[in-house]
Each structure stands twice: as C-alpha cells, then as structure tokens.
Amino acid sequence: MQACGPVDDGCGGSLDCGACPEVEQVKISPTGNQVLQVGAELQLDAVATATDGSQTFCEFGxxxxxxxxxxxxxxxxxSGLEAGITDIRVECRGATDRVRVYVNDSGLSAALTDPAxxxxxxxxxxxxxxxxxASVEEWEDLSGNGSIVANDSFSRHPRRVNGAINDKPALQFTGNQELRTTASHAALDEATIFVVAKNTEATHRGQILSNCNDGGNNQLRFDGSADGLYFYGQENGLDEAVTVGSPTTDYSVVTVTLSNSQLRVRQNAQDQASVSVSANGTWNFGQIGARCSSEHLEGEVAEILAYSRVLGDTELGEVEAYLMTRYGL
Structure with missing residues (x-):
C-alpha cells in the first residue's frame, strides 16, 4: 500500500507522498478472543480504514x-510467556483495536483447549x-469464551489462599461466599466436568457448580449427609446420584461425564460410579459456591474445567494427568 507523509527515497533523501488521511478505525485479524499455549506464537495483522472508507497506510504500534x-x-x-489473560492492542494515528489473549501452560492438546x-x-x-x-470480586475463565463469575457484595467474596495445594492457590469458601456469571451461563447438552476441590466441613451440604433456576435445577455438590458427591438434575429427568470415594475433606480431582443416557463419576482417575440415566434438556451452570443464596460451600476450589461434550477415555486421562500432576495428587 502506498505510504503517506515523508518516506525514504532510497538515495539518502526523502519524498513527501502527501498528508496522511484521518484514520476512522483499525481492525485486528484474526478477530475475537485468542487462546495460546506458553511457548507458542500467534500472528496478528491489522488494517486501517480512512474516513472515506478506503484502506490507508499505517505504521502500527x-x-x-x-x-x-x-x-x-x-x-x-x-508469544505466550506464562499463564494468564491480557489484551494485545494496536494503534495508528489515534485509532485503536484490541484482542483478548488467554495463555495457558497446561500442555493439553489443541482439541482439549479449543473454546468450541x-x-x-x-x-x-x-x-x-x-x-x-485476598478477597476475589471477579473470576474470569481461561477458556477464551469470556465467562466471568462475580459478586457485587464484599461479604460474598471468596478469598484466595496461596499455597493451598502443592504450592498452588485455591479460592476459599467459608459458608457465605458465592460467584455468579455476569453474562450467559454455560449451557451444555452433554458435559464433562473436572473439579479440583475439597470440602472442609464433611457434615455440610455445599455447592461447587450450580445455577439458580435459569433453565433446570442443576447441581454438582458435596453432600454432608452421605459424606460424598452428588450430581443433581431435577428438571432434566435425573434423580440424585452419589459416589463416595476418599473423604471429601481431602483434595481430589473429581470427573463427571454426562450424556442423555449415562452418568459417570471418577475420583483421582479412578471410576467410582457409572449409572444409566434418562436425562433431557440443557444443563446450565452459572454459579460457583452456592445455589441461589443457599447451600453455600465450605471448602476450597483450585480449578474447574467444563466441556460441552463427553470426552473419551484417552482425553479423560490426559486432563486428569494434567490436574493430578499440577496439584500433586
């Protein structure tokens, strides 16, 4: 594209190619949120559009x-350097654009970090x-889908505890804290859910993932009466299903896969229960640490992954190996 303003003439001098037109907008491609592994690279490009609608030369910053x-x-x-979320910004003559970049260090295969x-x-x-x-007002997810759980009330904010498990942090819920989605919740026709968590009060019912009557009474919770784990879908045609593995007061990796015909629960990569079910409808999860304003969790949550499909055994093993290695389980 033809440059504007003074440019090098290639002979030690310069040529003036005319005044640079006003830039109306700058657009980055590819558009939308971008997911990147640590050590990987992503090429972004930008195009500047002048006020007359034509593309114009820019020295992008x-x-x-x-x-x-x-x-x-x-x-x-x-280049992805360490796990985290940040914006990449481009600027030209006062016009700007940005994309959100989600960097992870999981080492998981591309299919398992695909936000689709x-x-x-x-x-x-x-x-x-x-x-x-250490009080957490807002928690943004790392998937690239832009989900955020938050709470406006300070008294409802969980606290981050550094070094909670294998020198990694966790969010601590003490019976009064909860975070809810600020936009659309996760709506899953099928699901595979991984949770690294513990219940610090074995006699207390506490929600890990749930919703608040926004399309089904869906719950993944610790249940004190049985010292176990319940997965519940009252409005999806699923009765309560429980697995009792190691004591829930210990950290563990809990894996749940759910289709319309089968519920399977694993703990620390070992099968605990597999039952035939007749479930229907969409599974909705938009709340962490409570259901509506009750059944608050007394425990800690280090990590949650939720997929919109049933993972096969090889993929289950890959995610479980990542989590168990990361958290020393």
Whole structure:
C-alpha cells in the first residue's frame, strides 16, 4: 500500500507522498478472543480504514497489557510467556483495536483447549480481580469464551489462599461466599466436568457448580449427609446420584461425564460410579459456591474445567494427568 507523509527515497533523501488521511478505525485479524499455549506464537495483522472508507497506510504500534504474560513484536507476532489473560492492542494515528489473549501452560492438546468445546476453565492463579486484600470480586475463565463469575457484595467474596495445594492457590469458601456469571451461563447438552476441590466441613451440604433456576435445577455438590458427591438434575429427568470415594475433606480431582443416557463419576482417575440415566434438556451452570443464596460451600476450589461434550477415555486421562500432576495428587 502506498505510504503517506515523508518516506525514504532510497538515495539518502526523502519524498513527501502527501498528508496522511484521518484514520476512522483499525481492525485486528484474526478477530475475537485468542487462546495460546506458553511457548507458542500467534500472528496478528491489522488494517486501517480512512474516513472515506478506503484502506490507508499505517505504521502500527503494537503493545501488550501485560508483557510478562504475552509479548508482541512490532509486526504483530504474539508469544505466550506464562499463564494468564491480557489484551494485545494496536494503534495508528489515534485509532485503536484490541484482542483478548488467554495463555495457558497446561500442555493439553489443541482439541482439549479449543473454546468450541471447552466451555469454562476457572483456575485460581489467573483471571482474578480483587476487592481488597485476598478477597476475589471477579473470576474470569481461561477458556477464551469470556465467562466471568462475580459478586457485587464484599461479604460474598471468596478469598484466595496461596499455597493451598502443592504450592498452588485455591479460592476459599467459608459458608457465605458465592460467584455468579455476569453474562450467559454455560449451557451444555452433554458435559464433562473436572473439579479440583475439597470440602472442609464433611457434615455440610455445599455447592461447587450450580445455577439458580435459569433453565433446570442443576447441581454438582458435596453432600454432608452421605459424606460424598452428588450430581443433581431435577428438571432434566435425573434423580440424585452419589459416589463416595476418599473423604471429601481431602483434595481430589473429581470427573463427571454426562450424556442423555449415562452418568459417570471418577475420583483421582479412578471410576467410582457409572449409572444409566434418562436425562433431557440443557444443563446450565452459572454459579460457583452456592445455589441461589443457599447451600453455600465450605471448602476450597483450585480449578474447574467444563466441556460441552463427553470426552473419551484417552482425553479423560490426559486432563486428569494434567490436574493430578499440577496439584500433586
């Protein structure tokens, strides 16, 4: 594209190619949220449009909101450096655009980090906004789908506990805290859910994932009466199903797969229950730590992944191996 303003004439001098037109907008491609592994690169491009609708030359200025998470070069090459969420911004003559970049260090295969099937991914070391000290007001998921759970009330904010498990942090819920989606909740026709959590009060019923009557009474909870784990779908035609593995006061990796015909529950990569069910409808999860304003969790949550499909055994093993290695289980 023809440059504007003074340019090098190739002979040690310069030529003036005319005044640069006003830029109306700059657009980055590819558009939308971008998911990147640590050590991988992503090429971004930008196009500037003048006020008359024509494309115009720009010397684009690229920048990263947090260069420790993702670095960007002058030609728009983005490198993932450490797990986290940041914006990559481009500017030209006052016009700007940005994309959200989600960097993970899981080592999971591309199919398991594809936001088309990984509906939610909450991890206690990334995506947190604090309301004061260690209190968490907002938790953004790492999947690239832009899910955020939050609460406006300070008294409802869980606290991040550093070094909670294998030197990794977790969010601590003490019976009064909850976070809810600020936009659309996860709506899953089929599901595979992984949770790294513990119940610190074995006699207390506490919700891990649930919703508040927005299309089905769906719950994944610790249940004190049986010292076990319940998966519940009252409005999906599913009765309560329970598995009792190791004591729930210990951290574990809990895996749940759900289709319209089968519910399967695993704990620390070992099958605990597999039952035939006759479920129907969409499974909705939009709340962490409570259901509506009751059954508050007394426990800790380090990580949650929710897929919109039933993973096969090989993929289950890959995610479970990642979680068990990360958390020393």
């Amino acid at each position: 690229w920048s990263s909101g947090d260069p420790t998470i993702a670095r960007v070069t002058t030609d728009g090459t983005v 099937s990984l509906a939610m991914w909450f991890r206690a070391d990334v995506g947190l906004n604090f309301s004061g000290g």
